[in-house]
Amino acid sequence: MTTPEGIAGLATRLRRAQRVTVLTGAGVSAASGVPTFRGPGGLWKDFRPEELATAAAFSRDPRLVWEWYEWRRQRVAQCAPNRAHEVLAAWSRRYPRFTLVTQNVDGLHERAGTRNVIRFHGSIWELGCWQGCGGSPARWTDDTVPFPELPPPCPGCGGWARPGVVWFGEPIDPSVLAEADRALDCDVCLVAGTSSVVYPAAGLAGEARRRGAYVAVVNPDASAGAEDADLVLAGNAEDVLDEVEAALAGA
Numbered sequence: 001m002t003t004p005e006g007i008a009g010l011a012t013r014l015r016r017a018q019r020v021t022v023l024t025g026a027g028v029s030a031a032s033g034v035p036t037f038r039g040p041g042g043l044w045k046d047f048r049p050e051e052l053a054t055a056a057a058f059s060r061d062p063r064l065v066w067e068w069y070e071w072r073r074q075r076v077a078q079c080a081p082n083r084a085h086e087v088l089a090a091w092s093r094r095y096p097r098f099t100l101v102t103q104n105v106d107g108l109h110e111r112a113g114t115r116n117v118i119r120f121h122g123s124i125w126e127l128g129c130w131q132g133c134g135g136s137p138a139r140w141t142d143d144t145v146p147f148p149e150l151p152p153p154c155p156g157c158g159g160w161a162r163p164g165v166v167w168f169g170e171p172i173d174p175s176v177l178a179e180a181d182r183a184l185d186c187d188v189c190l191v192a193g194t195s196s197v198v199y200p201a202a203g204l205a206g207e208a209r210r211r212g213a214y215v216a217v218v219n220p221d222a223s224a225g226a227e228d229a230d231l232v233l234a235g236n237a238e239d240v241l242d243e244v245e246a247a248l249a250g251a
């Protein structure tokens with residue numbers, strides 16, 4: 001359970017912090033109605049995400065994979081940022097050096113007005129060329145839901161466009177990795193709403209701690225990522241972050 005001492009402890013660390021880095025996962029968007037991959041409502045037509053979010057699945061059946069993304073884009077379009085997104089957006093304006101590294105592809109941190117968001121796994125609102133035609137730009141934003149045809153065409157070559165996300169088995173963009181790595185030099189590293197099982201994202205908190213950061217984990221499942229944490233706040237991100245923000249305001 002989240003204790004008042006835990007909340008106060010994190011607030012004390014944050015009050016002294018200059019460099020704050022936050023790592024988020026799907027749990028932060030759960031209260032907005034975006035299903036997590038591994039939680040209830042995360043399955044689509046009985047497919048596991050590992051069966052759809054791969055280049056092999058896309059080359060086999062691009063229409064099926066796009067239908068899944070359209071289902072997710074449609075859902076997310078109807079969702080709004082929750083209190084967790086709002087508190088983190090406020091922190092992004094408050095701390096002199098703030099970075100948010102998110103595994104989420106839903107764009108809700110950006111919609112809440114968060115500055116300095118690193119999208120570790122890309123965005124469902126971006127598209128890229130499946131053929132890699134090198135058209136300019138290589139990635140583009142398109143929030144059309146639904147598309148008139150699937151797969152939507154690449155404006156560069158007329159071939160298939162693909163979702164602008166990182167699939168299982170694909171590398172993280174080296175420039176994104178380097179940016180995220182720089183953010184691990186921080187005073188406080190808060191990890192919220194991630195099961196900490198998908199690498200390399202799952203290794204970031206441990207690395208921040210090795211470099212001297214105070215690591216706090218927020219998750220209703222107290223075991224998720226606990227081995228890399230100085231503090232575990234077992235609760236929902238939207239509640240715990242609201243309490244931390246109230247503690248910061250009250251002091």
Ligand SMILES: NC(=O)c1ccc[n+]([C@@H]2O[C@H](COP(=O)([O-])OP(=O)(O)OC[C@H]3O[C@@H](n4cnc5c(N)ncnc54)[C@H](O)[C@@H]3O)[C@@H](O)[C@H]2O)c1
Pocket residue numbers: 024025026027028029030031034035036037038039103104105106107121192193194195196197198218219220221224235236237238
């Ligand atoms: N919203 C999204 O963009 C979204 C949704 C599903 C999956 N993903 C993808 O899933 C992969 C990694 O998985 P993950 O770790 O982000 O998600 P995950 O589904 O593996 O884990 C979600 C975690 O959130 C926790 N959780 C549930 N409700 C919560 C709440 N209200 N507050 C705080 N925590 C809560 C769960 O206990 C769990 O540990 C990533 O590759 C990511 O791109 C993204």
Ligand SMILES: [Zn+2]
Pocket residue numbers: 129130131132133134135154155156157158159
């Ligand atoms: Zn192309």
